[in-house]
Amino acid sequence: MNSHCPFFSSTTRPTREQLRKCRWATLVSLLLIAVFALLASSCGDDDDDDDGDGEAAAEATEEAGEPRQEETSPADTPPEEGPNEEATGEETVVDQTATEPTAEFDEQAVADFYADQTVRIIVGASAGGGYDLQARLVAEYLGEYIPGNPTVIVENMPGAAQLIAGNHVANVAPADGTVIGLIAGALVVDQLLANPNVEFDFRDLQYLGVVSQDEYIIPATEASGVTNFEQILNGEELTIGALGSTGPSIDVPILLEEVLGANFNIIPGYGGVADVALAMDSGEVESVLAIVAAARTVYREQFETSWNALVTLTEERVDDMPEVPAVLEFTETEEQEQILRLGAIGPGRVSRPYFVAADVPEDRVAALQNAFQQMLQDEEFLAAAEAQGVNPLTGQEVRDIFAGILNMPEETKNRLQELLPSRS
Numbered sequence: 455m456n457s458h459c460p461f462f463s464s465t466t467r468p469t470r471e472q473l474r475k476c477r478w479a480t481l482v483s484l485l486l487i488a489v490f491a492l493l494a495s496s497c498g499d500d501d502d503d504d505d506g507d508g509e510a511a512a513e514a515t516e517e518a519g520e521p522r523q524e525e526t527s528p529a530d531t532p533p534e535e536g537p538n539e540e541a542t543g544e545e546t547v548v549d550q551t552a553t554e555p556t557a558e559f560d561e562q563a564v565a566d567f568y569a570d571q572t573v574r575i576i577v578g579a580s581a582g583g584g585y586d587l588q589a590r591l592v593a594e595y596l597g598e599y600i601p602g603n604p605t606v607i608v609e610n611m612p613g614a615a616q617l618i619a620g621n622h623v624a625n626v627a628p629a630d631g632t633v634i635g636l637i638a639g640a641l642v643v644d645q646l647l648a649n650p651n652v653e654f655d656f657r658d659l660q661y662l663g664v665v666s667q668d669e670y671i672i673p674a675t676e677a678s679g680v681t682n683f684e685q686i687l688n689g690e691e692l693t694i695g696a697l698g699s700t701g702p703s704i705d706v707p708i709l710l711e712e713v714l715g716a717n718f719n720i721i722p723g724y725g726g727v728a729d730v731a732l733a734m735d736s737g738e739v740e741s742v743l744a745i746v747a748a749a750r751t752v753y754r755e756q757f758e759t760s761w762n763a764l765v766t767l768t769e770e771r772v773d774d775m776p777e778v779p780a781v782l783e784f785t786e787t788e789e790q791e792q793i794l795r796l797g798a799i800g801p802g803r804v805s806r807p808y809f810v811a812a813d814v815p816e817d818r819v820a821a822l823q824n825a826f827q828q829m830l831q832d833e834e835f836l837a838a839a840e841a842q843g844v845n846p847l848t849g850q851e852v853r854d855i856f857a858g859i860l861n862m863p864e865e866t867k868n869r870l871q872e873l874l875p876s877r878s
Contacts, residue, residue: 557820558820559816559817559818559820559821559824560817561821562601563817564600564601564602564817564818564821565601565602566602567602567630567818568600568601568602568603568604568631568818569602569603570602570604571602571604571605571632572604572605572632573596573597573604573605573606573607573631573632573634574606574607574608574627574632574633574634575589575592575606575608575609575634575635575636576609576610576611576619576623576627576633576634576635577589577608577609577611577612577636577637578611578613578617578618578619578620578635578636578637578638579610579616579638580610581610583726584745584748584842585636585638585806586608586610587842588636588666588806588842589608589636590608591835591839591842592606592665592808592829593607593608594606594835594838595829595832595834595835596825596829598829598832599824599826599828599829599832600821600825601821601825604632614651615638615644615698615700616637616638617637617641617644617651617652617653619635619637620635620637620641620652620654621651621652621653622635623635623637623809623810623811624653624654624658624811624812625654625811627811629810629811629814630814630815630818631814631818631822633810633811634662634808634809634810634822635659635808635809635810636806636807636808636809637807638701638805639656639801639803639804639805639807639856640702640801640802640805641656642656642801642804642856642859642860643705643801643859643870643874644700645860646859646860646867646870646871647870647871647874647876647877647878648877648878649877649878650878654812656856656860657853657856657857657860658812659807659810659811660809660810660811660814660819661808661809661823661849661850661852661853662808662809662810662822662823662825662849663808663823663826663827663830663846663847663848663851664803664804664807664808664847664851664852665806665808665830665839665842665844665846666747666806666839666842666843666844666845667803667804667805667845667846667847668745668746668802668803668805668806669746669747669767669802669803669845670702670706670743670744670745670766670767670768670798670802671743671744671745671746671749671763671765671766671767671772671778672706672741672742672743672744672763672764672765672766672767673741673742673744673749673756673757673762673763673764674692674740674741674761674762674764675734675737675740675741675760675761675762676760676761676762677737677740677760678692678693678740678741680692680740680741680762680764681762682762683716683764683765683779683784686716686718686764687714687715687716687717687784689717690717691718691719692716692719692740692741693718693719693721693739693740693741694707694718694721694739694740694741694742695721695724695729695730695733695734695738695739695741695742696720696721696722696724696730696743697722697724697725697726697727698722698723698724699722699723699875700877702743702798702801702802702805703727703742703743704720704722704875705797705798705874705875706743706767706798707720707743708720708873708874709793709794709797709873710781710794710798712873713785713790713793713794714781714784714785714790721738721739727743727744727745727748728752731753731756734756734761735756735760741764743767745843746766746768746772746775746843747842747843747845749763750774750843751841751843763775763777763778764778765779765780765781765784766778766779766780766781767781767798767799768780768781768782768799769799770782781798781799782794782799789866792862792866793866793869793870793873796858796859796862796866796870797870797873800855800859801859803855804847804852804855807852807856808826809852810822823848823849826849827848830844830846
């Protein structure tokens, strides 16, 4: 046999057993070489992956250095970029949860501005009231969702039926996104009636949104003998207490008188709804324009024991008060419906708007709107706000309602100006 085995000298003739061992040794060597080749290839791939992972880790580290504004659920996570979409170097935030998504904005640029800033919510009402309490709750949570996490505080600026605060935020305060206003949205009626003290246009302000729409309800005491709205439509008089000399608590009863023929004896001058409630308990007056949320909370006992709910100033019946009729059920003409919708219902829906001045930069407005909507998804905030009521609107929805009121048909506007007390 002339077979040559590399494991033996070429001058030595191997035995059959040696040749068999040589073949096995050669086969094993070839297998080991193949295995080492595969391992070397795999190590090369791993090295490539390590480079990619290093780049991803570097990117993650950079992102981790930026302020994190919210936790997102899978439903809130935006879709990944497709193969034909190019990623930009700028990081943007788009609100995926609001009814009306906010515009995109450069989160890092906004965070750089708001870092170490103090944002003030200027409230047109005194401390301790409904406006003030809601604003303080918003201040507690809003900063968590504004890029840069600024401190948010409340500053009360009452006076002139909240117009001092409104004029200040719109015209005097820095228009840089560090001042937010909260005033009575019903002041839009003052603008409609050409009140010279309204020194801004509600259509020009930029809105964050509304936490809760104020749906109005009119009750009557048991002592009044009035148990349903039809009674005062048919001539029975109901004495109703009102706040100050103008505003919804006077405007709404007047509109119900002029449009539907209701019979109210309006007693103006009370300091607040709580004062009217005390006057109802003493028999001084028999009714008040209350807020549905307050009927469920602050005045729940009275509504359950000594007050009869007559009508809600809403387009449809309130879900948890199905037995109480909505005011539009009593209209007979399109004009009546339009006057009540624009003059009584609409202002209530936007009675507590959060806004900034017209000249605040767009990216900061978008960031504030986004933060406001994210706050409204916060379970702790919702639990804390439940007692005050949560029935939110986006900034765009608020703007649309104000625009609808102010851009109403000329004949409807003229009719409202005829019906409501002059603001001049």
